[in-house]
Amino acid sequence: MCAGEGILPLGPLSGAVAGTVKFTTTLIPPESPFLSVSWSFNGSNIITSTSINVTGPGYDSRISLDRATGALELRNLVLEDSGEYTVTVIADRGLQQQGKITLNVYVMITGATIRSPAAILIEDKSSTNLSCEASGSISTILWMKDGLSLHSGGRVSFSMDNRTVFIQPVHSSNHGTYQCQLCTMKTCSKSPIILLELMYITLLPVLEAQKVKVWPEVTGYLGQDVTLPCHFIPGSKGENVTQVQWDLNPPQGEKLNIIVSNGNYGVAAQNTFLKERVDIKEQSLIIRQVEMRDAGSYTCNIAAFPSGSFEGTTNLVVQKQMPLSPKMVSAIVIAVMLLLLIMATITYLIFIRRLHSSVRHRVHIDTGGSVIDVARPPVIEEDVVYSDIKLKSSRDATPSFNDKHTETARADDVTYSEVVVLRQQPK
Structure with a gap:
């Protein structure tokens, strides 16, 4: 047996987390099927296919094998899938062929943004810096100014990881729009978020009142x-x-x-x-x-x-709660005052009505023919009813309290009358 080389394309391969990658071979399907096709990862078996398939733990639902060409598809990638993959193929005549390739799994870049300290920049006096921040598997960072690549030199310098650009000091030529481009192991792309986070470096030749x-x-x-x-x-x-x-x-x-x-x-x-x-x-x-x-x-x-x-x-x-506005407070006060005024008016009317309905008239009559006392409230005009006048003989006549009282009752008005008659006896 001899080991064949070059049955896999040049690597490495790259794949994103949760994505899919396919390991293809350069083999042409033979007339007779391969006796054996096996794949391993860092020395551990992924799958060995002869008359039966023996799959390594954790790969049952993640792989598909093409027995005709020996190609392998790996799905639902995780960072731990990064490493060396080996394929071994044994043909019908017992010739063994082998190939190796490296897979790099990366995390997609998210949350890209540019940050810069907020400050007034004065030409030839102030300095500033712009930092490109993001999460994910970042292999390289490229900076651009006004759509063109930004390079180190003069007043412009970069940090070791290229995440930060320094401008010391600022000059009128540094005014413009800055953008960072992030690259993964496989491709480079410009995030839409970065485009929204454009940073403007502005200069202040003369300080005025702003x-x-x-x-x-x-x-x-x-x-x-x-x-x-x-x-x-x-x-x-x-x-x-x-x-x-x-x-x-x-x-x-x-x-x-x-x-x-x-x-x-x-x-x-x-x-x-x-x-x-x-x-x-x-x-x-x-x-x-x-x-x-x-x-x-x-x-x-x-x-x-x-x-x-x-x-x-x-x-x-x-x-939690919005306070009452001055207009609402004024409306409530006015409503309460009107209510109190109405209640006071009603109370006054009830009092006057009761006062008028309880008027009493008192009449004193002397039988000698002269009226000695008549007491009657002025102004108020009321009907007086005289009834059942009784005379009592006495030298010193005293008022009789046995007189009967007659009440004249109407629906809402009652008038009380009391008549006292005095008579003097001849001496």
């Missing part, structure tokens, strides 16, 4: 919309706002970029818990359907050309 105006504190109410005002006050004519970015500053950890509004690329909400509920109107941040977890410190970053970058921080306080 600033960002924000509110120190804004109160939002649960379930309602809230606006965090942010206004850029230019220091001179001809200034243009090129980018507005809002960040959330958690008590612990790095700033969380929420949303970016760029003059060239539009508005892009980042992948945070606020993504579906935020928007930018001019430079102000709008948060819809406020939640309790939205409370915190927010920073408005504004990049303007040619003046530079500016920022302002505002604190959002979230409350």
